[in-house]
Amino acid sequence: MAATDLDTWFVREVLPLEAxxxxxLRRSWRNRADVDDxxxxxxxxxxxxxxxxxxxxxxxxxxxxxxxxxxxxxxREHIVPIETFGDxxxxxxxxxxxxxxxxxxxREELRRLQAALDRLPPRCREAVVLKKIExxxxxxxxxRMNIGEDTVHRxxxxxxxxxxxxxxxxxxxxxWTI
Amino acid sequence: MNDLEPGLSPPSAKAIRLEAAMWHDRRxxxxxxxxxxxxxxxxxxEAAAHKVAFxxxxxxxARADRLNALRDAGRDAPFKSLSRFRSAAIRITVAGxxxxxxxxxxxxxxxxxxxxxxxxxxxxxxxxxxxxxSRVELNTDSSLRVEITGKRRVxxxxxxxxxxxxxxxxxxxxxxxxxxxxxxxxxTAFDIxxxxxxxxxxxxxxxxxxxxxxxxxxxxxxxxxxxxxxSAVIVNRETERALANELGWQRGVLVFDxxxxxxxxxxxxxxxxxxxxxxxxxxxxITIGATLPSNDVSxxxxxxxxxxxxxxxxxxxxxxxxx
Numbered sequence: 001m002a003a004t005d006l007d008t009w010f011v012r013e014v015l016p017l018e019a020x021x022x023x024x025l026r027r028s029w030r031n032r033a034d035v036d037d038x039x040x041x042x043x044x045x046x047x048x049x050x051x052x053x054x055x056x057x058x059x060x061x062x063x064x065x066x067x068x069x070x071x072x073x074x075x076r077e078h079i080v081p082i083e084t085f086g087d088x089x090x091x092x093x094x095x096x097x098x099x100x101x102x103x104x105x106x107r108e109e110l111r112r113l114q115a116a117l118d119r120l121p122p123r124c125r126e127a128v129v130l131k132k133i134e135x136x137x138x139x140x141x142x143x144r145m146n147i148g149e150d151t152v153h154r155x156x157x158x159x160x161x162x163x164x165x166x167x168x169x170x171x172x173x174x175x176w177t178i
Numbered sequence: 179m180n181d182l183e184p185g186l187s188p189p190s191a192k193a194i195r196l197e198a199a200m201w202h203d204r205r206x207x208x209x210x211x212x213x214x215x216x217x218x219x220x221x222x223x224e225a226a227a228h229k230v231a232f233x234x235x236x237x238x239x240a241r242a243d244r245l246n247a248l249r250d251a252g253r254d255a256p257f258k259s260l261s262r263f264r265s266a267a268i269r270i271t272v273a274g275x276x277x278x279x280x281x282x283x284x285x286x287x288x289x290x291x292x293x294x295x296x297x298x299x300x301x302x303x304x305x306x307x308x309x310x311x312s313r314v315e316l317n318t319d320s321s322l323r324v325e326i327t328g329k330r331r332v333x334x335x336x337x338x339x340x341x342x343x344x345x346x347x348x349x350x351x352x353x354x355x356x357x358x359x360x361x362x363x364x365x366t367a368f369d370i371x372x373x374x375x376x377x378x379x380x381x382x383x384x385x386x387x388x389x390x391x392x393x394x395x396x397x398x399x400x401x402x403x404x405x406x407x408x409s410a411v412i413v414n415r416e417t418e419r420a421l422a423n424e425l426g427w428q429r430g431v432l433v434f435d436x437x438x439x440x441x442x443x444x445x446x447x448x449x450x451x452x453x454x455x456x457x458x459x460x461x462x463x464i465t466i467g468a469t470l471p472s473n474d475v476s477x478x479x480x481x482x483x484x485x486x487x488x489x490x491x492x493x494x495x496x497x498x499x500x501x
Contacts, residue, residue, distance in 0.1 A: 011237040015234060015237055040191030040194065040231070044226045047230050048226050109241075110244060111305065114245075118345070132242050133245050133246065138206070138207060153204070156203045157200050157202075157203045160199040160203060160239050161199040164235045164237075164238035167241055168234060
């Protein structure tokens, strides 16, 4: 898949906002079970809007979409959860702080990746490590772990899913296990 | 894809993300055909929801490529000295935390049973990912050896200071040997600092057992700080804040809370080839509270000059501070 400008923009500008977005959605919407879906819905709307014109800067736009989504949901469902409106206006959009230096960022990223890796279920972690760190082929992974290639596929799929949640949402989803 | 529950309308984010991850992994498999690719593209273009879910998993997986860095022992980056700091009366806070030379290194996961050595130079800092899932950070001028097998996990701290975040393993206790002392982990995070004959152990989480040659062992719990000198061991309790200050090096800072300039200087000297010397006892006894970048001796010198009105002069590798 050739990455388009739009896709590159989405990955670079929007995905890193996920942890903050999830936090906002969790605060604004009472039913935690809906939050993943709301986040996904925000992404869809942002992506579709960006197909026409890429919003710059991204952050206020993404949060405006999230806010509208919540407001519409509240109207549609004819319920006003007590906490819902509290935070909407107090949507703190932190000014960009001076960034830490590059080494610090690189190290932080590696720590985060390690932490994410540590939180994978053991067999899944093993498969991801063999793939990403040891650079083994799927066949070799299957041999090393003494499992079939379909099981390797399952572990690696699970690993992908979990890493995306850990790296972007910043917290594990307790139901990763496929 | 066939594993999904039918009739979900609209499909949940979780279901779509799972599909995206399955596609993403499948494309890597051998025997991916033209038809598979067509099926994939039509799934991808079916809905923006599919597209964003795929971009997300693809980006996360690409980020994980950095884990590659864990494969080879890293080298220390060149010494950098960039510090932006504002001073306010006597309390100095560093705005942009700077880090000393950074190196990444690791024992490859699932390595065989040989012993590996990891060291840092003066001013260095390394993060190690051990094959058992434990994490170790090496502070300046430190060296340790690691042996991890299916039966045991042993680390020898030969020099300097290291922080350990140990993954619990009921079968293989995690043992750190420091000279005649051995520290046995019982599922924890702790920091060990070795200066010549003196050993200092900070327990941040959980419990550890500290045993010396010839004398018995004692159990330490979080908040305990043990200082062992030969066979004498003294244990104190520290607040969480004081412990966090001790671990400032992990963030690239040194935190001084009411210590003398002489003590602060000797702490700085661990991280630098340029050594601060304060021969004047009356200057050495001045007390200081500050958070400073550990890799920047000049920050310390500026504090001495600007705040305490002291005089600084370079003589060879020494920076002599006097009244």
